[in-house]
Amino acid sequence: MNFTKFKYEAQQRAKESRKKATNITVKEMKYRPKIGGGDFDTKTRKVAQFLGEGHKVKVTIMFRGREMQHPELGRRILDRVAGEVEHLGRVEIMPKQDGRNMTMVLGPDKKAQAAHAKKIQAEATESDDTAVDDAPVDEARVEDSHVEEAPLEQPIDNEVVAEAIEVDELSANGRDDVEVTAEVVTDSAG
Numbered sequence: 308m309n310f311t312k313f314k315y316e317a318q319q320r321a322k323e324s325r326k327k328a329t330n331i332t333v334k335e336m337k338y339r340p341k342i343g344g345g346d347f348d349t350k351t352r353k354v355a356q357f358l359g360e361g362h363k364v365k366v367t368i369m370f371r372g373r374e375m376q377h378p379e380l381g382r383r384i385l386d387r388v389a390g391e392v393e394h395l396g397r398v399e400i401m402p403k404q405d406g407r408n409m410t411m412v413l414g415p416d417k418k419a420q421a422a423h424a425k426k427i428q429a430e431a432t433e434s435d436d437t438a439v440d441d442a443p444v445d446e447a448r449v450e451d452s453h454v455e456e457a458p459l460e461q462p463i464d465n466e467v468v469a470e471a472i473e474v475d476e477l478s479a480n481g482r483d484d485v486e487v488t489a490e491v492v493t494d495s496a497g
Contacts, residue, residue, distance in 0.1 A: 333412070335365045338388070340380040347384075351391045358396040358415045368409040381409040389413065394423035 334357045336350050357364045366388055368381035385402045392413065400412035 329361070331361065331363055333363045333365055335367060337367045337369055338381075338384055339369055340374050340377065340384065342384065347387075351388055354388060354413070355392045355395050358392055358413060359420070361415050363399070363415070364396070364413045366411045366413060370407050370409070375407065378404055378409060385409065385411045394419055 336354050336357075338347070338350060342350075354364050354366065366385060368384055370378075370381065374380070382402055389398050389411070395415065396413045397416045397419065398411060399414040400410070402409055402411040
């Protein structure tokens with residue numbers, strides 16, 4: 308047997324196995340027990356994006372000071388995150404307290420992602436079936452229709468209109484260096 312041929316084939320097998328291997332990295336998202344709604348939504352969308360890309364996500368709740376006395380707040384947030392991304396991933400490591408931090412690991416779930424995609428596709432086809440077909444337009448009816456003018460929300464103030472006319476006259480006379488300020492006064496009585 309030729310040793311160089313054996314070595315070459317071993318290298319090729321190793322190269323093929325590296326191609327087939329998936330590179331799963333662990334991303335981390337940190338939350339606080341008193342997180343606001345907007346921040347929670349933003350971070351949770353990012354967690355969903357990581358799971359969609361095939362990464363594992365370590366969700367960490369960081370406690371400070373007296374917040375350590377209420378671990379149920381952190382547990383509630385972790386449960387809420389897991390509920391928001393259940394269509395993309397599942398909990399691999401259940402929430403556990405580790406010093407001042409509470410951690411949980413989420414992993415991508417291909418079966419859940421496929422089921423969610425099927426569900427969305429079924430809803431889309433269902434909504435297409437219930438859509439109303441475009442009816443032919445009656446052109447004679449369109450020509451007879453007219454547009455009604457909407458009433459103004461506030462009556463026009465004659466003083467403001469007069470000041471606008473003065474501004475136009477000044478700019479027409481080449482006097483662009485004049486600053487004109489107009490104050491709109493509304494009558495509260497009516």
